[in-house]
Amino acid sequence: MAHEHKLEIFRGLWKFKSNTQKIWGVLLFLTIVTAVEVVLGIYKPDAFMHTWLNPMEGGFFATLYNIILSPFIYMKPLNLIFIVLTIVKAYYITWDFMHMRDEKSSLRRMVVWTGVFLICYLIFILLQEGGYVFEVYNTDDALIKRDF
Amino acid sequence: MDTTVANTGTEGKTWGGGNRPLGASYGKLMMWFFIVSDALTFSGFLAAYGFSRFKFIEEWPIADEVFTHVPFLHGQELPMIYVAFMTFILIMSSVTMVLAVDAGHHMNKAKVTIYMFLTIIGGAIFVGSQAWEWATFIQGDYGAVQTKGGNILQFGEKVTVDGEEKFKRISIDEFAVNIAGERATHERKNGLWFVTDDTPLPDYSVEEIYNGLEANPNILVRNQIINEEGEKTILTRDESLRQIKDNGKLVVKGANLVVNEYGTSLFADFFFFITGFHGFHVFSGVVINIIIFFNVILGTYERRGSYEMVEKVGLYWHFVDLVWVFVFTFFYLV
Numbered sequence: 001m002a003h004e005h006k007l008e009i010f011r012g013l014w015k016f017k018s019n020t021q022k023i024w025g026v027l028l029f030l031t032i033v034t035a036v037e038v039v040l041g042i043y044k045p046d047a048f049m050h051t052w053l054n055p056m057e058g059g060f061f062a063t064l065y066n067i068i069l070s071p072f073i074y075m076k077p078l079n080l081i082f083i084v085l086t087i088v089k090a091y092y093i094t095w096d097f098m099h100m101r102d103e104k105s106s107l108r109r110m111v112v113w114t115g116v117f118l119i120c121y122l123i124f125i126l127l128q129e130g131g132y133v134f135e136v137y138n139t140d141d142a143l144i145k146r147d148f
Numbered sequence: 149m150d151t152t153v154a155n156t157g158t159e160g161k162t163w164g165g166g167n168r169p170l171g172a173s174y175g176k177l178m179m180w181f182f183i184v185s186d187a188l189t190f191s192g193f194l195a196a197y198g199f200s201r202f203k204f205i206e207e208w209p210i211a212d213e214v215f216t217h218v219p220f221l222h223g224q225e226l227p228m229i230y231v232a233f234m235t236f237i238l239i240m241s242s243v244t245m246v247l248a249v250d251a252g253h254h255m256n257k258a259k260v261t262i263y264m265f266l267t268i269i270g271g272a273i274f275v276g277s278q279a280w281e282w283a284t285f286i287q288g289d290y291g292a293v294q295t296k297g298g299n300i301l302q303f304g305e306k307v308t309v310d311g312e313e314k315f316k317r318i319s320i321d322e323f324a325v326n327i328a329g330e331r332a333t334h335e336r337k338n339g340l341w342f343v344t345d346d347t348p349l350p351d352y353s354v355e356e357i358y359n360g361l362e363a364n365p366n367i368l369v370r371n372q373i374i375n376e377e378g379e380k381t382i383l384t385r386d387e388s389l390r391q392i393k394d395n396g397k398l399v400v401k402g403a404n405l406v407v408n409e410y411g412t413s414l415f416a417d418f419f420f421f422i423t424g425f426h427g428f429h430v431f432s433g434v435v436i437n438i439i440i441f442f443n444v445i446l447g448t449y450e451r452r453g454s455y456e457m458v459e460k461v462g463l464y465w466h467f468v469d470l471v472w473v474f475v476f477t478f479f480y481l482v
Binding site for chain 2: 019020023024027030031034035037038041042049079082083086089090093094096097098099103104106107110111114115118119122123125126127129130131133134137138145146147148
């Protein structure tokens with residue numbers, strides 16, 4: 001059986017002559033991404049340590065704005081960069097090492113959509129709840145004392 | 149290949165199960181099902197970690213202060229370096245795995261053998277590194293005092309390095325004053341059902357730490373609360389003494405499932421649980437790789453005319469790498 005590989009990454013920007021070459025190319029890319037993460041993690045540039053946007057106050061549209069732009073409002077840019085780079089790495093591991101790029105789109109969707117939907121749901125529920133428990137612990141009239 | 153891989157006798161019978169809408173063999177499809185469900189298990193764990201972290205968002209330990217060690221470079225603080233090395237090893241072994249799969253497609257037995265061997269070596273190095281990381285974490289380095297409320301108080305002094313004021317941690321071994329002959333191990337026969345007889349006494353009592361702190365006016369205490377600069381809050385000298393005297397309950401060194409000198413004990417619990425579960429996956433991956441490696445050497449797949457088993461095991465191995473990418477981000481970076 002012929003094993004056909006799609007031999008280009010970055011939407012055709014980088015083409016390879018053979019599958020082996022593509023593997024080394026992807027390794028190079030993943031190594032660079034990891035190196036960037038490690039360097040950022042060690043030096044923690046000041047520009048990325050404080051959120052770029054502030055939450056808006058008042059009204060329905062302000063809340064909508066806060067929800068839509070929540071990654072920029074409530075998360076340090078550095079952490080956002082780390083998470084985006086992680087997903088980039090995950091994409092190339094799945095697509096090129098696990099050959100998802102060469103599978104039928106139905107198989108691809110079966111795996112990716114199911115996973116992404118359920119994981120997003122799980123993360124949303126648990127982080128929302130964690131934030132709520134934090135509020136309960138830390139309001140001024142909190143009934144729980146932990147600083148002793 | 150259709151004649152050699154797990155045929156079920158239904159080929160061509162569209163309504164008898166011979167249809168393959170996903171274009172993948174039975175074995176590969178089942179591996180993908182397993183991977184999706186295992187991915188959900190891991191994301192459940194990581195989301196639970198996120199839950200606990202959000203709960204204690206203002207006092208979570210800072211990973212860069214916890215994982216600072218590199219083998220053979222004793223006493224130097226090098227955060228991230230070793231774990232970056234581990235990540236690279238795992239990605240590298242993923243590459244050798246995918247090269248083995250590629251060689252399998254070309255029915256090149258010699259190359260599959262070499263690449264499988266390199267993959268196993270990479271996996272073994274990774275598991276070994278993780279064991280070392282655990283051992284270092286369990287052993288701890290500076291020690292701390294746990295308060296009655298379960299909070300952690302750490303010790304250090306302010307020093308100026310290159311014109312910048314820094315908080316340099318000091319180990320409890322350096323300043324604790326020994327008080328002779330006043331401590332006795334609390335034993336099971338004294339009525340504590342949860343104490344096993346071999347529970348050792350901590351190296352120091354809180355009293356001894358307090359005496360040492362009093363004798364060294366340069367030492368300050370810092371608590372778990374993260375301030376606006378993203379650093380742990382350093383207490384004044386008076387407050388330091390007061391905290392240890394009034395609230396200090398237990399001297400802890402290192403981390404385990406009960407106490408954690410680096411901060412909230414949930415951090416240690418999740419670290420052991422998630423990296424442990426991942427390490428178990430790596431370990432089982434290595435075992436399965438070894439089985440496949442011997443099958444390759446024995447020529448099983450050569451006779452079968454297809455190296456698809458290598459591909460299936462490869463999927464599992466890449467998945468282990470994929471999970472590590474996320475564990476790395478959420479434990480060491482974010």
